[in-house]
Amino acid sequence: MNHPVPPAAVRPRRPFPDSLLAALKAAFAERVSTSEAVRTHHGRDESPFDPQLPDAVVFATSTDEVRTVVELCARHRTPVIPYGNGSSLEGHLLAVEGGVSIDLSGMNRVLSIDAEDLTATVEAGVSRKALNEALRDTGLFFPIDPGADASLGGMSATRASGTNAVRYGTMRENVLGLTVVLADGRVIKTGTRARKSSAGYDLTRLFVGSEGTLGVITEVTVRLYPQPEAVSAAICAFPSMGEAVRTVIETIQLGVPVARVEFVDALAIRAINRHSNLALTESPTLFFEFHGTDASVQEQAQRVDELATSHCGSGFTWATRPEERSRLWNARHNAYFAMLQLKPGCRAVTTDVCVPISRLAECVVETEADLVASPLPCPIVGHVGDGNFHVAMLIDPTRPEELAEAERLNSRIVERALRMDGTCTGEHGVGLHKMAFLVEEHGSDAIDVMRALKHALDPNNLMNPGKIFSYRA
Amino acid sequence: MNHPVPPAAVRPRRPFPDSLLAALKAAFAERVSTSEAVRTHHGRDESPFDPQLPDAVVFATSTDEVRTVVELCARHRTPVIPYGNGSSLEGHLLAVEGGVSIDLSGMNRVLSIDAEDLTATVEAGVSRKALNEALRDTGLFFPIDPGADASLGGMSATRASGTNAVRYGTMRENVLGLTVVLADGRVIKTGTRARKSSAGYDLTRLFVGSEGTLGVITEVTVRLYPQPEAVSAAICAFPSMGEAVRTVIETIQLGVPVARVEFVDALAIRAINRHSNLALTESPTLFFEFHGTDASVQEQAQRVDELATSHCGSGFTWATRPEERSRLWNARHNAYFAMLQLKPGCRAVTTDVCVPISRLAECVVETEADLVASPLPCPIVGHVGDGNFHVAMLIDPTRPEELAEAERLNSRIVERALRMDGTCTGEHGVGLHKMAFLVEEHGSDAIDVMRALKHALDPNNLMNPGKIFSYRA
Numbered sequence: 018m019n020h021p022v023p024p025a026a027v028r029p030r031r032p033f034p035d036s037l038l039a040a041l042k043a044a045f046a047e048r049v050s051t052s053e054a055v056r057t058h059h060g061r062d063e064s065p066f067d068p069q070l071p072d073a074v075v076f077a078t079s080t081d082e083v084r085t086v087v088e089l090c091a092r093h094r095t096p097v098i099p100y101g102n103g104s105s106l107e108g109h110l111l112a113v114e115g116g117v118s119i120d121l122s123g124m125n126r127v128l129s130i131d132a133e134d135l136t137a138t139v140e141a142g143v144s145r146k147a148l149n150e151a152l153r154d155t156g157l158f159f160p161i162d163p164g165a166d167a168s169l170g171g172m173s174a175t176r177a178s179g180t181n182a183v184r185y186g187t188m189r190e191n192v193l194g195l196t197v198v199l200a201d202g203r204v205i206k207t208g209t210r211a212r213k214s215s216a217g218y219d220l221t222r223l224f225v226g227s228e229g230t231l232g233v234i235t236e237v238t239v240r241l242y243p244q245p246e247a248v249s250a251a252i253c254a255f256p257s258m259g260e261a262v263r264t265v266i267e268t269i270q271l272g273v274p275v276a277r278v279e280f281v282d283a284l285a286i287r288a289i290n291r292h293s294n295l296a297l298t299e300s301p302t303l304f305f306e307f308h309g310t311d312a313s314v315q316e317q318a319q320r321v322d323e324l325a326t327s328h329c330g331s332g333f334t335w336a337t338r339p340e341e342r343s344r345l346w347n348a349r350h351n352a353y354f355a356m357l358q359l360k361p362g363c364r365a366v367t368t369d370v371c372v373p374i375s376r377l378a379e380c381v382v383e384t385e386a387d388l389v390a391s392p393l394p395c396p397i398v399g400h401v402g403d404g405n406f407h408v409a410m411l412i413d414p415t416r417p418e419e420l421a422e423a424e425r426l427n428s429r430i431v432e433r434a435l436r437m438d439g440t441c442t443g444e445h446g447v448g449l450h451k452m453a454f455l456v457e458e459h460g461s462d463a464i465d466v467m468r469a470l471k472h473a474l475d476p477n478n479l480m481n482p483g484k485i486f487s488y489r490a
Numbered sequence: 491m492n493h494p495v496p497p498a499a500v501r502p503r504r505p506f507p508d509s510l511l512a513a514l515k516a517a518f519a520e521r522v523s524t525s526e527a528v529r530t531h532h533g534r535d536e537s538p539f540d541p542q543l544p545d546a547v548v549f550a551t552s553t554d555e556v557r558t559v560v561e562l563c564a565r566h567r568t569p570v571i572p573y574g575n576g577s578s579l580e581g582h583l584l585a586v587e588g589g590v591s592i593d594l595s596g597m598n599r600v601l602s603i604d605a606e607d608l609t610a611t612v613e614a615g616v617s618r619k620a621l622n623e624a625l626r627d628t629g630l631f632f633p634i635d636p637g638a639d640a641s642l643g644g645m646s647a648t649r650a651s652g653t654n655a656v657r658y659g660t661m662r663e664n665v666l667g668l669t670v671v672l673a674d675g676r677v678i679k680t681g682t683r684a685r686k687s688s689a690g691y692d693l694t695r696l697f698v699g700s701e702g703t704l705g706v707i708t709e710v711t712v713r714l715y716p717q718p719e720a721v722s723a724a725i726c727a728f729p730s731m732g733e734a735v736r737t738v739i740e741t742i743q744l745g746v747p748v749a750r751v752e753f754v755d756a757l758a759i760r761a762i763n764r765h766s767n768l769a770l771t772e773s774p775t776l777f778f779e780f781h782g783t784d785a786s787v788q789e790q791a792q793r794v795d796e797l798a799t800s801h802c803g804s805g806f807t808w809a810t811r812p813e814e815r816s817r818l819w820n821a822r823h824n825a826y827f828a829m830l831q832l833k834p835g836c837r838a839v840t841t842d843v844c845v846p847i848s849r850l851a852e853c854v855v856e857t858e859a860d861l862v863a864s865p866l867p868c869p870i871v872g873h874v875g876d877g878n879f880h881v882a883m884l885i886d887p888t889r890p891e892e893l894a895e896a897e898r899l900n901s902r903i904v905e906r907a908l909r910m911d912g913t914c915t916g917e918h919g920v921g922l923h924k925m926a927f928l929v930e931e932h933g934s935d936a937i938d939v940m941r942a943l944k945h946a947l948d949p950n951n952l953m954n955p956g957k958i959f960s961y962r963a
Contacts, residue, residue, distance in 0.1 A: 133848035176688040187686050190663055205936040211844040212876045213660050214913035215649040215699055217920055217928050217958055218940045222695035226688055243745030272716030313786050371684040375606035403685045440687035447690055455690050463678040467691045473946035485690055
């Protein structure tokens with residue numbers, strides 16, 4: 018790799034005192050690592066940036082242990098970076114100022130499943146798949162699916178969402194409460210297991226999306242949902258992106274309670290065909306999933322079929338049997354890896370924007386024109402029911418001009434979304450990569466409010482410093 | 491009335507400088523009032539507390555005018571209390587330290603309806619009914635219904651919800667963005683019209699539920715929903731509260747997407763019968779509403795009918811024609827005024843708790859035992875699909891012992907909800923009345939975090955001081 022962090026994100030590393038390392042070793046013994054391999058692993062994520070290594074990694078197994086690390090770091094004015102499954106996409110995990118990475122993957126206990134209440138409480142290191150595995154016999158499921166098997170702590174910290182969000186919401190809507198270790202080592206619980214509350218400031222939502230900059234999330238209570246009695250899937254090809262997206266817009270506007278609606282462009286379909294040895298029509302395609310009773314999923318599919326037909330969709334096929342559904346959806350699920358194979362040896366610079374749904378067709382069509390004119394292969398996929406889409410810009414990591422081209426495209430896509438009253442990131446977060454766009458989106462006074470909140474909770478700038486917005490202690 | 495604010499909420503009034511009044515008059519002329527009648531009207535809400543008068547009331551008509559008032563007050567270190575429609579229930583609007591009440595009812599313009607995006611942006615003084623009136627020809631509606639015709643600004647500030655929340659969420663889920671005048675007069679916009687975002691701290695959710703203590707909300711962008719193709723209503727009587735509530739629990743656990751499910755106890759039904767000249771069975775009763783297609787509302791009603799029957803529900807009647815539905819629901823809608831007539835000249839001390847749904851039956855049944863043993867008539871109604879219920883304790887305002895009894899019952903109800911991992915307020919907010927319970931619910935460290943946030947945004951404690959938690963500038 019050869020993709021340094023953006024200039025605005027370059028920060029001086031802070032000293033890492035021997036006395037801190039000694040104290041950590043005394044407390045955690047072999048669960049402290051300073052090996053280069055471990056530090057490298059923890060100094061990167063799925064972003065294209067070169068790693069920025071923490072000085073040490075501590076493998077914590079309890080809230081109390083996290084508190085110990087945070088207190089020791091606070092005493093030595095040393096940064097703390099929480100690490101879940103390493104699947105974030107915008108440089109969230111890079112130790113740009115050095116410090117201690119707290120690996121929470123050992124905090125992998127499902128603490129309680131309250132099936133009657135449709136809630137579960139887990140340690141932050143539990144992944145979404147592990148949670149769903151634990152729920153297997155309950156008739157319930159946790160719907161949020163960002164693609165990667167991210168940890169629930171990390172998903173909370175980035176306000177993750179994914180394919181099911183159009184029906185079930187994002188982490189914003191589905192986290193009921195958190196346990197958080199604050200910068201000074203105090204431990205708070207936010208929220209209760211009640212489904213709604215008007216009791217004071219919404220601390221839960223303050224920490225959801227804070228990307229580790231306000232404290233370390235160590236436990237998460239989430240909402241669960243009954244597994245739908247019936248599930249059906251559908252796939253449909255369109256002559257143009259515009260027709261596909263307009264089908265989605267009308268589906269949402271009609272109030273069809275679609276559980277998933279995913280857009281995949283022609284280039285991504287070609288990649289999927291090659292990767293999965295399929296023969297899908299290589300044109301813009303929508304994948305749908307419907308949840309409900311037998312009768313209601315049938316009704317939903319029929320309505321969407323009618324809408325798709327009116328937009329020249331062809332080959333609308335729907336499937337209710339699990340193996341048929343899997344066949345349709347596996348293609349979508351493998352899209353990311355399939356796309357990477359379009360250009361051997363490439364890395365993907367992925368961008369993520371979200372716009373009001375009426376602007377989605379215009380936004381995607383204008384973006385397509387940009388991408389067609391670019392030398393880079395850039396497939397588009399999207400959770401279009403929310404107005405959210407991603408572009409994967411496939412670059413040769415050894416060629417700086419391709420990186421520059423990807424960043425140019427990224428800027429144009431984000432600027433376009435902001436002009437359309439959208440957001441610079443629908444679900445990936447800001448990390449190191451979108452700090453400048455954040456200011457543009459919210460305005461400098463709103464960013465100053467965020468800085469004031471940061472100052473209130475982390476005056477010495479110890480919690481994942483250098484992320485989201487610039488801040489000086 | 492004779493119900494002073496709780497001792498913990500008693501605060502010294504701050505001086506009200508002549509120079510501030512002169513400056514306000516220069517800026518707002520006849521839209522500044524210091525008349526006792528106007529100040530009294532703005533110094534109370536629907537809580538049972540005696541009014542606490544502001545020193546002046548300003549009728550603002552724009553964000554810019556609100557900014558002017560806030561800046562003048564900031565310069566004179568004078569409190570500011572935003573006033574919408576005056577329907578809050580826990581003393582939110584009382585000027586416990588004096589200051590200026592900003593009446594926002596003149597900010598009543600619907601700024602935009604973006605039907606294709608299912609969003610609308612309104613000034614803070616627009617009421618929910620006015621918004622729905624403006625939406626009449628769009629095929630859309632705004633579902634949040636706290637009973638009173640509250641303003642959207644006030645509903646945001648108290649994180650309101652109501653009967654539809656079980657299906658459509660609360661203000662927490664349905665506010666996309668806000669315009670807020672901060673304590674120092676800066677104006678920020680939070681959020682965009684994108685349905686989801688991971689772009690920085692969730693300032694929208696920080697202000698939703700902040701009860702005017704962090705800034706003045708002047709504009710609100712909300713989500714809208716397509717009017718359901720079909721709506722059906724149902725009513726069913728049960729031999730006991732437990733059976734009624736267990737029917738609700740199973741409805742939710744089965745994932746029936748019920749739009750409303752309201753519990754009304756036997757005493758409230760008796761009140762409704764008298765008030766509306768009806769002959770409903772005077773036993774615990776559930777009111778349901780189903781939204782969807784013709785087929786799906788039929789299916790939902792059948793399922794709930796089966797569940798109700800298995801819990802000895804009787805006389806399950808359902809109605810799809812608008813006039814039949816209105817007949818059923820009018821009874822529920824008039825419950826509050828009907829209940830007041832149970833005891834001529836009374837006032838209602840209303841409490842509001844919310845528990846995990848598995849504990850709801852136990853919570854309601856134990857509460858019922860308390861109420862039966864009390865000399866006060868205390869009907870129970872609730873948005874039970876969320877685990878939320880209210881008790882209206884009907885007191886003679888001239889008899890302090892009845893007030894004391896109501897507060898005793900209130901304490902027991904809240905303590906019980908907290909023991910069951912619930913919240914001290916599901917939707918009414920903290921105001922002056924539940925400050926002590928808030929500490930119990932969240933713990934003092936979490937309240938200190940709230941204080942730190944308050945300090946970050948309003949260091950001089952000018953924004954609706956004395957509410958939610960104690961704070962010293």
